[in-house]
Amino acid sequence: MIAFGLTEDQLEYQRMARQFIAQNVTPNAGHWDETGHFPKDEIRSAWENGLLNLCIPDSVGGAGMPLVDTLIISEEISYGCVGYSTSCMANELALTPVVIGADEDQKRKFLKPFVDEFKLAAFCLSEPGAGSDAASLRTTAKREGDEWVINGQKQWITNATHADFYTVFATVDREAGHRGITLFAVPRNTPGITIAPHENKMGQRCSDTAPISFDNVRVPADHCIGGPGNGWKIAMRTLDFSRPLVAMSAVGVARRALEESIKYAKERKTFGKPIGQHQAIGFMLSDMAAKTQAARLLALEAAWRTDQGLPANKEASFAKAMCADWCMEICTDAVQIFGGYGYTKEYPVEKLMRDAKLIQIYEGTSQIQRVVISRELMR
Ligand SMILES: Cc1cc2nc3c(=O)[nH]c(=O)nc-3n(C[C@H](O)[C@H](O)[C@H](O)COP(=O)(O)OP(=O)(O)OC[C@H]3O[C@@H](n4cnc5c(N)ncnc54)[C@H](O)[C@@H]3O)c2cc1C
Missing domain, CATH: 1.10.540.10 (Acyl-CoA dehydrogenase/oxidase, N-terminal domain)
Known part of the structure; x- marks a missing residue:
């Protein structure tokens, strides 16, 4: 049903x-x-x-x-x-x-x-040399007595500067590839953590993104989550949850771009009528509305499957890829509908366009979502 x-x-x-x-x-x-x-x-x-x-x-x-x-x-x-x-x-x-x-x-x-209490957290998977290919991460964790000792560098970490708590993926055995990856819970106040200045980004500028280094960071044995070698499976299941969520964030941006565009297309007149009554603009708005609704349904279906305990890997990637790509198209069209004014900070659509770009990059780029989908199709 x-x-x-x-x-x-x-x-x-x-x-x-x-x-x-x-x-x-x-x-x-x-x-x-x-x-x-x-x-x-x-x-x-x-x-x-x-x-x-x-x-x-x-x-x-x-x-x-x-x-x-x-x-x-x-x-x-x-x-x-x-x-x-x-x-x-x-x-x-x-x-x-x-x-x-x-x-x-x-x-x-x-x-x-x-x-x-109010606390912030950060997910530390990506590294300077391991983004799309996260399984090649180099951060290590070594067991010493009742402790784990973590060394390495993480890159692009959202909330890095302000977080009280980090979930950190490190390898306990580099030879074992993704089977060596292990998850650790690391409180911010643990000695050996250094956070570099945050990135000066194109969009989503109020979010905090910074590199973190771990230099002989020691955590007790019970900070290893899920057992040694199980971190990759946990990371992949986490992405099944987070990709529909990111997809739906693209829907929020797309809806905003659409609503701003409709409002402007009713107000702005050229050649004696509102621009929304020129077919070229009306059709652009139609496509924006249809893509926004299609994106919403894809994201909700992926989330629903996850809630039901059904396999959702492919559907999460459908949602992440299409919602992010359509959102980028919709925001670009919104700037076009606003003409010269769209290119200025007088209206919000240029911000939406800059913000949208990041959704195609983080939590697996649009290309990587297609890698996941095609792998599933060819299985
Ligand atoms: C603002 C921001 C916030 C972020 N927040 C976090 C965070 O909180 N935690 C975290 O762990 N990470 C975070 N990330 C990291 C993000 O997930 C990575 O940037 C992303 O996975 C891409 O990795 P990369 O930047 O190393 O690009 P690369 O992996 O170097 O990719 C470069 C290009 O090559 C393409 N490419 C790579 N491999 C393939 C392939 N097999 N087939 C086709 N194309 C390919 C990519 O699609 C991309 O276009 C964040 C990134 C940004 C920019």
Whole structure:
């Protein structure tokens, strides 16, 4: 059976998130973009309003929210500012591996603090020489007595500067390839962690992205999550959760670009009529609307499969690739519809276009999603 309607609860989350974002995020997004300000206070407000850490299970006091519901919230947050949304989602991305791989004691130890107080987390997989090919990572972890000692460098880490907690993927045996990759929970205050200045990015400028180095960072044995050698499986399952979420963030950006474009196309007149009544612009708007809806359905289907415990690897990649690519097209068309004004900071569409570009790159580029899909098709 297929049901496309939202439940009462989902409509309520949507309404609440929409109202929160309209008040706290949308009016500030342009300023944050200009200044590169990290909106920590507003992310704290999201936590206070129950919009953060939605993946934490109810067994440790979290929301334990189905992924579909999380996506509904993600669309609303990203509509206001996807850089802000990326910072919020980085918590989901960093905590999901703990949800997937940890035992109950570890869940209480590492997840409960995020229920009790406002904290940020970061997911540390990528390295300077290992992005798309993350399995070739070089960060090492060695067992010494009751401790693990971590050495290496991570690159492009969202929330790096402000996080209280890192989930770090390191290899315990480089010869074993991805079978050596292991997950560690690393508190920020552990000696040996250095965070470099954050990147000066093209878009999503209010999100914090920085390299982190680990120099003889020692963590107790029980900070190894899921056991040695199981980190790659945990990372891949995490991406099945996070890719639909990122896909839905693209839908939020696309919807914003579409709504701004419709408004402008009704107001702006050329040759005696609103530009939306010129067929070329009307058709552009039609395609933007159809792609936005198609993208939403792909993202929701991938999330629904994950919630049902069905295989979702291919569907998560369908969603990530198409939502990101369509979002980029939609935002580029939005700038075109605004003409010269679209190319200035007077209107929000140039920011949307810069922000959208990153969605095609992080959490697996659009090319890598197609690698995943084609592998599944040829299996
Ligand atoms: C702002 C930002 C935030 C990020 N946040 C995080 C984070 O929080 N945690 C984290 O771990 N990582 C994070 N990342 C890293 C991100 O996931 C990687 O940048 C991404 O996976 C691409 O890796 P790369 O940059 O090394 O590019 P490369 O892997 O060097 O790829 C370069 C180009 O080659 C293409 N390519 C590579 N291999 C193939 C192939 N087999 N077939 C076809 N094309 C291919 C890619 O699609 C791309 O176009 C972030 C990145 C950015 C920019």
